[in-house]
Amino acid sequence: MTSESVQPKSGPSRRTIVAAAGAAGLTVALTACGSEDKASDSSTEQGGGATNDGGGASTGAGAGGAALAKTSDIPEGSGKIFKDEKVVVSQPTAGDYKAFSTICTHRDCPMVDLKDDIISCTCHGSRFSVLDGSVKKGPAVEPLEAKKISVNGDSITLA
Numbered sequence: 001m002t003s004e005s006v007q008p009k010s011g012p013s014r015r016t017i018v019a020a021a022g023a024a025g026l027t028v029a030l031t032a033c034g035s036e037d038k039a040s041d042s043s044t045e046q047g048g049g050a051t052n053d054g055g056g057a058s059t060g061a062g063a064g065g066a067a068l069a070k071t072s073d074i075p076e077g078s079g080k081i082f083k084d085e086k087v088v089v090s091q092p093t094a095g096d097y098k099a100f101s102t103i104c105t106h107r108d109c110p111m112v113d114l115k116d117d118i119i120s121c122t123c124h125g126s127r128f129s130v131l132d133g134s135v136k137k138g139p140a141v142e143p144l145e146a147k148k149i150s151v152n153g154d155s156i157t158l159a
């Protein structure tokens with residue numbers, strides 16, 4: 001008699017080490033900064049038909065609900081701040097008007113200090129040109145956000 005013991009083949013016990021990763025995957029938080037207007041192309045011209053009132057053409061334009069300013073309010077080579085709208089409107093050259101946000105691009109401080117063509121941030125000392133929005137002094141590195149305006153006659157409105 002032969003006694004055979006049939007042994008079922010049982011594979012070597014495998015140990016599976018389950019590494020539980022605590023941090024499952026990377027979570028990429030996209031923070032939308034809202035600064036979409038990086039286009040600095042000069043396509044925001046207000047048309048060449050802007051008649052430059054040579055002087056004395058101060059008609060009493062009282063009506064104009066959404067008007068931000070009159071063209072005569074904006075000094076050439078400088079600008080004017082509109083605190084409520086958080087906008088500075090400038091006139092780099094005669095009859096050419098630009099507008100920029102007065103919110104500092106460094107840490108979002110509102111700026112109200114304008115001398116000549118420079119708007120300054122009192123938070124950390126950045127300075128910007130109101131003629132083109134460029135940074136003149138850091139720590140800010142991004143230019144001011146351009147705002148669209150429209151000029152109709154002697155009235156400037158935010159577009």
Ligand code: FES
Nearest residue numbers: 104106107121124
């Ligand atoms: S927030 Fe304007 S310089 Fe820092």
